[in-house]
Amino acid sequence: IVGNTLYVIDGSSMKMFDITDPEHPKQVAKSDMDFTVETIFPHGDKLFIGGTQGMFIYDNTDPMNPKQIGKFEHLFSCDPVVVDNDIAYITMRNGTPCRTTVNQLDIVSVKDPRNPVLLKSYPMHNPHGLSIQGQNLYVCDGNQGLKSFNVADPMNIQSLGGVPELRKAYDVIGMGAQGTLIVVGRDGIYQYNNSDPAKLQQISVIPVDKAS
Numbered sequence: 001i002v003g004n005t006l007y008v009i010d011g012s013s014m015k016m017f018d019i020t021d022p023e024h025p026k027q028v029a030k031s032d033m034d035f036t037v038e039t040i041f042p043h044g045d046k047l048f049i050g051g052t053q054g055m056f057i058y059d060n061t062d063p064m065n066p067k068q069i070g071k072f073e074h075l076f077s078c079d080p081v082v083v084d085n086d087i088a089y090i091t092m093r094n095g096t097p098c099r100t101t102v103n104q105l106d107i108v109s110v111k112d113p114r115n116p117v118l119l120k121s122y123p124m125h126n127p128h129g130l131s132i133q134g135q136n137l138y139v140c141d142g143n144q145g146l147k148s149f150n151v152a153d154p155m156n157i158q159s160l161g162g163v164p165e166l167r168k169a170y171d172v173i174g175m176g177a178q179g180t181l182i183v184v185g186r187d188g189i190y191q192y193n194n195s196d197p198a199k200l201q202q203i204s205v206i207p208v209d210k211a212s
Contacts, residue, residue: 002042005063009037014049016064029064043083046113050081055090057113072108072116084132086111087119087154091127091139103127105139107154119154129171131181136160136197138181140169146183148197160198166190 001007006017006025014037016029039050047058047066054073058066072088081090090106105122126142135152145164151157171184179195180203191203 002047002060002063007040007042007047009040009049012036014040014066016066018064031066039080041082046083048081048083048088048110050090055081055088055108055116057110057116059113070110070112070114070116072118080129082130082132082137083110084134087151088116089130089132089137089151091124091130093124093126093128093142105130107151107157122157128169129184131172131174133174133176133194136194138162138172138174138194138197140172140183143167145169146172146181146192146200148194148200150197161200163192163200163202 004018004020006019008015012033012035014031015027017025018028019025035051035053037049037051041048045060047060049056049058054071056068057070059069060066081088086109088108088110090108092102092104094103103124103126105124105127107119109117109119124141125144128140130137130139135150137149137151139147141147145162145166146169147162148160149157150160166183166185169183169185173182175182179193181192181194183190183192188205188207190205193201193203
């Protein structure tokens with residue numbers, strides 16, 4: 001959601017809904033793409049879109065008519081992306097229909113959104129969703145659980161530990177200044193207090209039937 005516009009990914013298209021009246025959302029536009037869309041991350045007046053062929057950057061000055069202005073291509077892969085300031089964080093993993101054999105975290109400069117530049121890649125186990133809060137990055141890394149990193153220096157990120165027992169987590173959402181992470185796993189939805197990123201404290205869990 002950006003302002004009164006809701007963006008919805010649907011295969012190889014992005015649909016824009018006017019939610020000025022949230023009880024009666026109206027689709028007002030659609031943008032077809034030549035790649036499969038995985039995630040959308042709004043940042044400033046840009047949309048950073050993770051797709052099977054890379055990260056695509058859209059100017060969102062006109063919310064109902066976003067225009068592609070840049071891209072960062074890589075191996076055919078499934079890749080979520082988050083952005084903070086002029087840095088994008090992108091994960092790639094194997095074991096998906098996207099057929100890549102790479103498990104890594106790419107750190108990309110988007111200072112010039114028309115020409116993203118890879119700064120450094122870090123090996124990972126099997127990364128899925130990720131979230132950035134200030135200088136702290138959280139990554140769901142397959143059987144190695146939820147990981148916490150300090151990324152103050154993108155060229156030398158530091159591991160802060162995490163929650164290794166939280167295996168099969170596949171999405172993490174940081175709740176702004178609240179000091180809370182919401183983590184989605186195969187067996188439940190978890191909340192963690194991350195006021196100390198090196199010592200994540202579980203607040204609650206809503207158990208669900210394990211997904212296959």
